[in-house]
Amino acid sequence: MRQPHSTELLLNEAIYQKILVDLLPQTRKFLWVVTADIKDLHVPKGKRFVPLLEIFSDLIEQGVNIRLMHAKEPGPRFRADFDRYPHLIHSHHFERILCPRIHTKAIIIDGTHAFIGSANLTGAGLGAKSPHKRNFEAGFLNNDPAHLSPMMQWIDQLSSVIFAKNAPAAPSAPIPLRKIISFTKNREIPFARIFLALSSISVIRSSPDGQCSVLAPTPFPEKSRRNIV
Numbered sequence: 098m099r100q101p102h103s104t105e106l107l108l109n110e111a112i113y114q115k116i117l118v119d120l121l122p123q124t125r126k127f128l129w130v131v132t133a134d135i136k137d138l139h140v141p142k143g144k145r146f147v148p149l150l151e152i153f154s155d156l157i158e159q160g161v162n163i164r165l166m167h168a169k170e171p172g173p174r175f176r177a178d179f180d181r182y183p184h185l186i187h188s189h190h191f192e193r194i195l196c197p198r199i200h201t202k203a204i205i206i207d208g209t210h211a212f213i214g215s216a217n218l219t220g221a222g223l224g225a226k227s228p229h230k231r232n233f234e235a236g237f238l239n240n241d242p243a244h245l246s247p248m249m250q251w252i253d254q255l256s257s258v259i260f261a262k263n264a265p266a267a268p269s270a271p272i273p274l275r276k277i278i279s280f281t282k283n284r285e286i287p288f289a290r291i292f293l294a295l296s297s298i299s300v301i302r303s304s305p306d307g308q309c310s311v312l313a314p315t316p317f318p319e320k321s322r323r324n325i326v
Contacts, residue, residue, distance in 0.1 A: 121152065132218035161190065167196075
């Protein structure tokens with residue numbers, strides 16, 4: 098029996114409980130996460146807390162397709178956690194897109210639920226922070242196809258622009274970071290080191306014409322290098 102269409106306002110820790118704890122681990126087909134900022138955050142799994150990336154890895158192992166789109170390069174803890182889950186690097190069920198123009202915060206679960214709000218994919222935004230450390234966040238959980246469909250189409254269109262299907266390796270052609278990382282699949286290189294290698298070659302940024310493209314080399318600061326190597 099289909100659930101009636103509804104829109105639910107979620108505030109602060111209710112976002113964490115409803116989205117990350119209750120709904121996200123129950124994903125069966127696909128999960129899309131769009132965020133501006135992205136940092137390490139933990140969620141409950143049984144009697145312990147684990148990185149959200151472990152939940153992603155578990156879902157991928159079950160055949161769930163995950164699309165992660167973000168504007169900022171991940172922090173060192175996120176990168177270190179990423180290295181621990183091979184599914185995130187080697188599985189065709191996972192794609193990750195970096196585009197500095199993204200400011201949307203949205204989570205789409207199986208095409209049946211969409212959360213759209215202010216919270217980034219960070220500990221203070223969506224994670225298990227105490228009320229004294231948590232950001233003040235708000236958002237809406239919606240299951241109405243009239244709203245879900247255009248949102249999903251918009252995300253798909255954005256993804257298609259960045260992937261630039263018919264543009265192989267031209268300097269101005271947008272390319273997904275996942276595709277770059279796939280070049281190293283036959284070599285056991287941790288994600289942090291891949292990211293460092295990429296940073297010395299190119300970084301995906303907004304070009305003057307408004308596209309997310311591969312432009313001039315932009316290495317990480319030395320402090321960042323020390324933190325993640």
